[in-house]
Amino acid sequence: MGNKNILVILGHPDSESFCGALADAYINGASAAGHTVRVLRLGEMVFNPDLHHGYSARTPWEPALETAWADIQWSEHMVWVYPTWWGTIPALMKGFIDRVFLPGKAFKYREKSPLWDKFLKGKSARLITTMDSPLWYNWLVYHNAGHRAMKHATLKFCGVHPVKITAFGKLRWQNDAALARKLQAVELLGRNGK
Numbered sequence: 001m002g003n004k005n006i007l008v009i010l011g012h013p014d015s016e017s018f019c020g021a022l023a024d025a026y027i028n029g030a031s032a033a034g035h036t037v038r039v040l041r042l043g044e045m046v047f048n049p050d051l052h053h054g055y056s057a058r059t060p061w062e063p064a065l066e067t068a069w070a071d072i073q074w075s076e077h078m079v080w081v082y083p084t085w086w087g088t089i090p091a092l093m094k095g096f097i098d099r100v101f102l103p104g105k106a107f108k109y110r111e112k113s114p115l116w117d118k119f120l121k122g123k124s125a126r127l128i129t130t131m132d133s134p135l136w137y138n139w140l141v142y143h144n145a146g147h148r149a150m151k152h153a154t155l156k157f158c159g160v161h162p163v164k165i166t167a168f169g170k171l172r173w174q175n176d177a178a179l180a181r182k183l184q185a186v187e188l189l190g191r192n193g194k
Contacts, residue, residue: 003034004193007075011082011093013043018171018179022128023081025183029190038071042092049095055103065100072100077124077193078160080150084131084138084167088146097154106158118159125155125163126194128186135169164194 008027012019023039030037045064052059061069072078082093089097103109108117127150131138138144151163166189168182 003036005074005076006030006035006037006079006190006193007071007077008037008039008079008081009093009096010039010041010043011080011090011096013090013092015041015043017083019081019083019128019130021183022130022186023079025187026079026081026128026190029187030193031190033191033193035190035193038074040068040071042096045096047096047099049092049099051095051098058102059099061099068096069100069105072120075123077126078155079126079128079190081128082130084129084146087138087142088149101154101158116157118157120155121159121161123160125160126189127151127163127165127167128189129165130168130171132172133169135167138167138169 008023008030010020010023014020020041023041027037027039045068047062047064048059080093082089088094100106106119108119110116127147129147138147147165147167151165155161155163166186174182
């Protein structure tokens with residue numbers, strides 16, 4: 001297993017959150033193992049998350065989005081760390097995806113065809129997400145809707161494959177020892193570049 005170019009994207013607006021600690025654990029593990037790591041902390045970036053014109057007119061990218069796109073292109077493996085809120089991803093992360101994963105950049109519709117070109121082929125991803133509800137409840141009641149949207153309707157749609165998911169449920173009931181075990185598990189994922 002060789003070293004990888006890994007981009008860690010913290011989708012939680014608060015870098016001091018438990019998601020922030022998970023991102024740091026992954027970064028520490030990956031860096032210690034010799035992987036090259038870059039980090040995007042969406043809550044610390046300056047950009048407008050609204051896609052005001054849809055796809056009809058492109059809103060010029062702020063410098064933070066230019067840098068983010070360069071980091072995405074550079075990466076071999078993307079690690080998205082975020083909470084599952086209301087069954088899906090935080091608004092800031094959705095706005096980031098809306099602004100950056102654009103036609104002509106991340107994918108391109110083919111003329112007079114139902115098919116499209118996937119411009120992020122050759123990259124893999126890991127989703128690390130937390131939630132207060134039990135994992136079984138998210139699966140049974142919501143059918144893992146947020147997981148499926150990120151994995152299939154966003155990343156795989158643009159060619160990212162494989163996309164693996166690590167989910168931690170019942171977070172608000174966890175004690176310090178349980179949270180520490182989760183941090184250790186994520187650090188190990190980082191060491192292995194997974």
